[in-house]
Every structure is written in structure tokens, then in C-alpha cells.
Amino acid sequence: MEQLRRLWPELKLVAECEDGASALEQLAETQPDIAFLDIRMPGISGIEVARSLSELSPRTQVVFVTAYDQYAIDAFEQGAMDYLLKPVSDERLLATRERILSRLPSTRQDDAVLERLLQRLGPSQGAAERPPLAWITASNGRETQLIMLEDVAYFRADNKYTTVVTAAGESLLRTPLRELLEVLDPQHFRQIHRSTIVNMKAVAAVSRDDTGRGVLRLRGRTETLVVSQPFMSLFRGM
Incomplete structure (x- = not known):
């Protein structure tokens, strides 16, 4: 909690359990905007607490904190905003803070604390906008994986499926590229070809081949990605 107070001094702590x-008692009584839940708690687990929130405190956003990554799928199924693995770095906790700020509803702007938090969003992020995804679930054989979007290098259309490419390997999504574009953060994910969406953070360099086509070189990867002519304007000045 000291780390949280240091990185987010505007946050008002209403209870520690x-x-x-x-x-459960404190959530029902205080109805907080955010609950940081440890998954392994004495008695009732954090997952079980989260299951009860729809009745006890439906407006509360949940962030799970744990030293065990095997609970990620359960956490995602409970609608968790984020899933933090201990030890949590300052950078990772700051990313969670920004994700929370983007989800705070505008209907409680009369609260002085929330007003200060919402000011951090800036005018371009209206409260009515749906926040970009943080996680996706994808299949790898019989295993369902929870993949953090910041770990994705690119998405590739693959017949009726979409292949998700990360440093750990490839997995399959049933969501087509056109639907992914509607929910991915446009500041980080851009379509570069009718069959490819790239994470701009994964791009190391852009060039043209002998035919004049745009080619992307990715950080830490050997393959290159082709950029269709209509999308080359994204890389002017690089």
C-alpha cells in the first residue's frame, strides 16, 4: 500500500482488510471505486470476493494482486480491470493507475477526489468512450491463454481466425481483424495491411524493398512485415 500511496497520492484509501x-463487509459498506484484491486471502479468496461484487458493490472496479500467475484466467472471467504479479514494479503500477483513470465514470464528478483524477485524462478522452482492451484470451492447442496486449507484436489474419504473435509464440483468436480494430487502442495498434495489425511499440525500423513496398523490421524478431501503400503515411518521418 505504501507503493500505491507514493505513486497515486490523490487516491483516497477507505479501508484495508x-x-x-x-x-466483503467493507466493500458493501464503503462502495469504493476501486478494490485491490489479493487472490490468496484467509477464508474467502479474492476471486470469491470479486464474484460477490455484482450485488454488494456493482460499480467497483477490481484489480487483482498476487504472486501466482495461474489465476489469471479466473481473474479475467470475473471482469478484472487488471492483474498484477508480485513484486509489482512502479512502471507496471503506474500503467494500472492510468487504466483505472480511463474507466472512472463521469457521473460522480462532484466528488472532489474524482474530479482531480479525471483531470488527468485530458479533453480527448471522453467518459462515454469505451476504454481500450488490456487483455485478450486466445487458444494454443487445448490451452486458453490470457495475453496482455502490450506483449503482442502483431495480429495476422489467418483464414477464419486471427493469429496473435508475441515473444512467447503464436495463438489463435476467433475475432476477425476488423472487429479487433474497434477495440484496440489506436495509439498503439495500427493496421498496416488488410491482413495485419501491428503494435507500434514493436516497430524498430521502416524501409522500402526493391519493388517500393514498405517493410517493417520488428524489435527482437527476425521476420519482417509488409506495409500496404495506403498505410505508408503512418511512417512518414520515421
Whole structure:
């Protein structure tokens, strides 16, 4: 909690709990905007607490904090805003803070604390906008994986599926590229070809081949990606 207070001094702490039962009591009483839940708590687990929130405190956003990554799928199924693995770095916690700020509803702007938080969003991020995805679920054989979008290098259309490419390998999505474009953060993910969406953070360099086509070289990867002519304007000045 000291790390959270240091990185987010505007945040008002309303309760700290040692076990799941007291967490449920405090959530019902205080109705907080955000709950940071440890998954392994004495008695009632953090996952079970989150399942009860739809009745106890439906407006509360949940961030799970744990030392165990095997609970990620369960956390995602409970609608978790984020999933933090201990030890949590300052950079990772700051990213969670920004994600929370983008989800705080505007209907409570009369609260002084929330007004200060919402000012950080800037005028371009209206409260009515749907926040970009943070996680996706994809298949790899019989295994369902939870993939953080910041780890994705690119998406590639593959017949009726979409292939998700990360440093860890490739997985399959049933979501077509056109639907992904509607929910991905446009500041980070751009379409460069009718069959490819790239994470701009993964781009190391752009050039043209002998035929004049645009070619992207990616950080830490050997393959290159072709850029269709209509999308070359994205890379002017690089």
C-alpha cells in the first residue's frame, strides 16, 4: 500500500482488510471505486470476493494482486480491470493507475477526489468512450491463454481466425481483424495491411524493398512485415 500511496497520492484509501470476510463487509459498506484484491486471502479468496461484487458493490472496479500467475484466467472471467504479479514494479503500477483513470465514470464528478483524477485524462478522452482492451484470451492447442496486449507484436489474419504473435509464440483468436480494430487502442495498434495489425511499440525500423513496398523490421524478431501503400503515411518521418 505504501507503493500505491507514493505513486497515486490523490487516491483516497477507505479501508484495508486482512481477510476475505472483512473485505466483503467493507466493500458493501464503503462502495469504493476501486478494490485491490489479493487472490490468496484467509477464508474467502479474492476471486470469491470479486464474484460477490455484482450485488454488494456493482460499480467497483477490481484489480487483482498476487504472486501466482495461474489465476489469471479466473481473474479475467470475473471482469478484472487488471492483474498484477508480485513484486509489482512502479512502471507496471503506474500503467494500472492510468487504466483505472480511463474507466472512472463521469457521473460522480462532484466528488472532489474524482474530479482531480479525471483531470488527468485530458479533453480527448471522453467518459462515454469505451476504454481500450488490456487483455485478450486466445487458444494454443487445448490451452486458453490470457495475453496482455502490450506483449503482442502483431495480429495476422489467418483464414477464419486471427493469429496473435508475441515473444512467447503464436495463438489463435476467433475475432476477425476488423472487429479487433474497434477495440484496440489506436495509439498503439495500427493496421498496416488488410491482413495485419501491428503494435507500434514493436516497430524498430521502416524501409522500402526493391519493388517500393514498405517493410517493417520488428524489435527482437527476425521476420519482417509488409506495409500496404495506403498505410505508408503512418511512417512518414520515421
